[in-house]
Amino acid sequence: MARAQLRRQQIDDTTEALLRATRALVAEGGWPAAQISAIAARAGVATGSVYRYFDSKAALCVQVLARVSEREADVVAAIIDGGGDPAGRLRDAVAGFVRRAAGEPRLAYALIAEPCDPAIDAARLRYRDALAAQFARLIDEGRRSGAFADLPADLVSTCLVGAMMEPLILPLAREAPPRGAELERLAAQVARACLNMVRNAEAGTDTGEDGGDEG
16 A cells, blocks of 8 residues: 555656646747657656656646646636726736736747647637636626626627737747836736726726836
8 A cells, every 4th residue: 555655656746747847848948848858857757758647748738738727717716706896807817917928928928829739729728718717707797787898708708818818929929028117018008908898888988007108
């Protein structure tokens, strides 16, 4: 029994090391950097032994993407479930997403737009769906209160996730991603654009600061 438990712990530890190594490599150089030899070296295991834990490099990358996307969905959910009016929570959730993406630009670009294996791309679509599901709850709340437009929450949330991610593609791909005042301006403007997209035009003018219009 003790031997079986030790073996199980070794498997768990090695799996975790491989996942951490892959995430670190993707954060440094995107999906192309996640080569099996590099992953094995970073995790401290033999190259061939990686396939004892994952069927392929794509399967390993899919697990990394799933882990990162689950955490991101949880962060967004916590903001959405917090206090305040729907418009304020939506603004905070979107702006926070932009800031976190800029904090790890290479990883965020890989999760949002970088060309990749079809299996990874399918997982990336599930990531968007998970975010959209969280925003749909808030949009439905705002719709019922009259703050947001009377449109299907699942439809609007899908549009919102696209509107939140697409403006980040070029900034994240730059050699010098946005920082400081530029990042705050980008976060505020993306949040404002998303809020204006969902708000009820009859409820008043747009809400929130845009961080200025200077380039």
